[in-house]
Amino acid sequence: MKTTKPMLSWKHPEGVLNDYPNLRCICSMGAGIDHMLSDAYLPQHLPVIRQVDPMLAQSMFEYTLTAVMHYFREFDAYQNQQRQTQWQPQPPKSMGQTTIGIMGLGQLGQYSAEKFSNMGFKVAGWSRSKKTIEGVDTYAGEHQLEPFLAQTDILICLLPLTDQTRNILNTELFNALPQGACLVNVARGEHLVEQDLIDALNAGQLRGACLDVFQQEPLPKQHPFWQHPQVLLTPHCSSITDPRSVAPQIVENYRLMKSGGVLLNQVDIKRGY
Numbered sequence: 001m002k003t004t005k006p007m008l009s010w011k012h013p014e015g016v017l018n019d020y021p022n023l024r025c026i027c028s029m030g031a032g033i034d035h036m037l038s039d040a041y042l043p044q045h046l047p048v049i050r051q052v053d054p055m056l057a058q059s060m061f062e063y064t065l066t067a068v069m070h071y072f073r074e075f076d077a078y079q080n081q082q083r084q085t086q087w088q089p090q091p092p093k094s095m096g097q098t099t100i101g102i103m104g105l106g107q108l109g110q111y112s113a114e115k116f117s118n119m120g121f122k123v124a125g126w127s128r129s130k131k132t133i134e135g136v137d138t139y140a141g142e143h144q145l146e147p148f149l150a151q152t153d154i155l156i157c158l159l160p161l162t163d164q165t166r167n168i169l170n171t172e173l174f175n176a177l178p179q180g181a182c183l184v185n186v187a188r189g190e191h192l193v194e195q196d197l198i199d200a201l202n203a204g205q206l207r208g209a210c211l212d213v214f215q216q217e218p219l220p221k222q223h224p225f226w227q228h229p230q231v232l233l234t235p236h237c238s239s240i241t242d243p244r245s246v247a248p249q250i251v252e253n254y255r256l257m258k259s260g261g262v263l264l265n266q267v268d269i270k271r272g273y
């Protein structure tokens with residue numbers, strides 16, 4: 001008897017899905033689905049679903065909070081001073097005078113935006129469609145990108161990777177930030193033009209960058225980011241799917257698929273996220 005099947009996948013080999021004629025649904029193990037849409041042979045008729053999980057959002061917030069506090073409390077400056085045996089307190093700052101700008105106000109971005117706002121930071125957020133989030137100044141669309149950036153002290157990228165957002169973190173965007181702003185990229189390496197970041201750091205336009213994702217992963221040993229004094233990097237670990245946490249929604253989607261119900265967390269393949 002023929003049985004119809006879903007597939008759970010993370011970075012499958014290109015074209016392999018066509019080897020499974022009974023496939024009914026493709027499920028990403030993570031929040032992102034760009035690794036699936038980059039498969040030129042992806043069967044277009046199948047639904048694609050992703051993980052939407054409170055643990056993913058909380059874990060991402062914990063990471064962005066760590067990065068934000070590193071820059072807000074000037075640990076980058078103190079690290080430098082320590083190397084030079086220099087005792088020099090930095091001038092005090094307040095959360096209310098520091099703006100965190102979040103690009104992408106989806107499941108992850110909105111969660112972090114609300115948390116930062118509740119802590120007392122000024123928070124701005126940018127998305128494709130306009131959002132209303134208590135305590136957050138929201139901006140939408142390309143025409144509002146510049147005013148969003150102009151006030152941002154610490155920029156966090158939580159966009160999905162699409163044709164519109166690839167290479168969005170580039171010289172033009174860095175120049176639209178106030179001088180001395182910091183960047184936290186926890187979305188995808190392909191959002192960032194890496195040489196543009198190095199130039200912006202060397203020129204003093206940006207003060208520092210905390211990077212979790214890279215154009216090439218693992219980051220090649222000879223890559224300049226490893227040794228750059230203004231780069232803080234981690235190995236793509238800002239928010240890792242915990243199988244124990246997402247298993248119930250995968251099982252629920254399996255049941256829905258079998259009964260012909262509407263699947264949870266289905267993505268819009270045309271939109272790209």
Ligand SMILES: NC(=O)c1ccc[n+]([C@@H]2O[C@H](COP(=O)([O-])OP(=O)(O)OC[C@H]3O[C@@H](n4cnc5c(N)ncnc54)[C@H](OP(=O)(O)O)[C@@H]3O)[C@@H](O)[C@H]2O)c1
Nearest residue numbers: 031032104105106107108127128129160164186187238239
């Ligand atoms: N480093 C890691 O470990 C890790 C872990 C998990 C996720 N991620 C990354 O984080 C990304 C975001 O996850 P999510 O679950 O929050 O995604 P999501 O719920 O799909 O939200 C995406 C957000 O980005 C906005 N957006 C999309 N295209 C845009 C554009 N062209 N201009 C302006 N805004 C745009 C959307 O606007 P609308 O609301 O108007 O649609 C939405 O607010 C994932 O795609 C993945 O790449 C990384």
